[in-house]
Amino acid sequence: MTILCHPAARPDDLIPSIGGPVRTVDDLPSVLHALRDDPAEDLVVVGPAADVHDALRFAADLRMVRPTAGVILVRDHVDVALLTEALRAGVREVVTAGDDDALTAACNRSRELSHHARLNDGAEPSQQGKVVTVFAAKGGCGKTTIAINLAAALASAGNQVCIVDLDLSFGDVAISVQLEPVRTISDALPMAGHLDTTGAASLLTSYGPGLDVLLAPVTPGDAEKIPAALVAELLAVLKGMYDFVVVDTPAQFSEHVLTAMDASDHHVLLTTPDTPAMKNMRITLDMLDLLSYSREIRSVVVNRSDSKVGLSSSDVERVVRSSINGHIPSSRNVPISINKGTPIVIATPTHPVSQAITKFAHERLLSRPAPVRARAFARRSAGRR
Structure with missing residues (x-):
């Protein structure tokens, strides 16, 4: 009562x-x-x-x-x-x-x-959800758009999903889905060290059925106040509340990003078929190998893969020296969907971009058990160097 x-x-x-x-x-x-x-x-x-x-x-x-x-x-x-x-x-x-x-x-x-x-x-640890971190070392690759639509595809499959906007200084998730940032990750600061499910739930903004969002700060300077330990605490609590936690990141290997990668069950690494982006992807893969992240939890995705820029899929694989796990075509409907605030996966499920993202979600995330993660043991010392 x-x-x-x-x-x-x-x-x-x-x-x-x-x-x-x-x-x-x-x-x-x-x-x-x-x-x-x-x-x-x-x-x-x-x-x-x-x-x-x-x-x-x-x-x-x-x-x-x-x-x-x-x-x-x-x-x-x-x-x-x-x-x-x-x-x-x-x-x-x-x-x-x-x-x-x-x-x-x-x-x-x-x-x-x-x-x-x-x-x-009463949940057992094995029943906890998966953390999926979406990362691109170069801006402009469509990382936020892919993260949002990937989360929407997972939610459409009947999962409870949370998007975490970890681009603390310039987060675009709120504006991309037209949410008012009344609550943000900054509001977790007083709860640091004793965060629970109730506290985490109070930070979230609902977007739609099965899809919630933890928004980035909007006040200048708030990003500097958020410690990496709080990010780890948030992800640990959220993965107990959701089937999937999709983390959108800035285009840099910050302490917060590496903390998210430590907590992740899968890394979605994004590039586009242009030389600077592919060079940064190669550096990203080398860095993740250096930090001893498992290759089994890694997916390389080429966004705008059908762009007429004189590079084939085999050219991309040769430059990044890795197999490609997903190809997302380009379309003017994608920026249109962003301007309307509705992910294209939700607005037009039959669109080739929607189908490509949904296929990737099913093949790489939904149909595969989470492998045992290897924590990046070299990260701290590498950061100091």
Whole structure:
């Protein structure tokens, strides 16, 4: 039975929007008693009459003692400062009083997250999802577009998928799918060292069925505040929540990127059929070999592979000295889909680009068990050198 902290004398009635059986209490201490009486309940709605600071402290404390429980905060007025404080305290969503549809949707999302978190609490390590890092050492190869569409293809196959935008300074995932970056990876900073599924869920932005996004920071300077250890912690928690975690990266071997590669079950390495990109791909493969990453978890993909630039597939293989595992054709429909904010895999599943990405997802990710990863033991010393 959902617990609503809302004085009975308050004229507005939130109960119809919450849905299902609801138990109403007058204050936050009474919420704790109600939760003790019902160990299976995982949703608390705090009405606008409650003091906001008390509500945030309550949410932060509840996250430690019952991590699967979600708190929905209803306020008469909502601003960015309140949203930021609420997310850091572990509140799942903040809803404006009077927006009944938003409250209903927030409660449904919270119940779904709590159900997922309870299932993960009993999950065996072998049941955890796969981390897939998409990387290109040269900008302009279409890395973000491929990462988003690959995630969409995996979600379309019935998987729960999360995209992590790890290009912390210049992330493009939000604008590519037209999401408002209200919550970003920066909001994880107060949770560093004790991040759980509830905290991770509070950072995510939903794009569509089976597809959520962890967005990159938007404030200048925030990228420098995020340690690589937090990235590792986030990926470890997210892979327990999703079937696939697809990581979009910047075009450089930063500490954050190498941390993601350490945590990855598969590396998707992207190039285009032009000399600078292929040269960088060759350097990338040499670097990954130097750092002792397993070649079994590696896929080399050529984007815009049918471009008329005088280089054949055999030429590309000869230059990069590696077999090619995926060919994605070029099409003007791809930038059109980006401008519309809808991945081409979702907008036009039968398009040759969509079919190529979907085929790659099935052949290289869905139909293959995750091999044992070899951690890059040389990475730290190589970085110092």
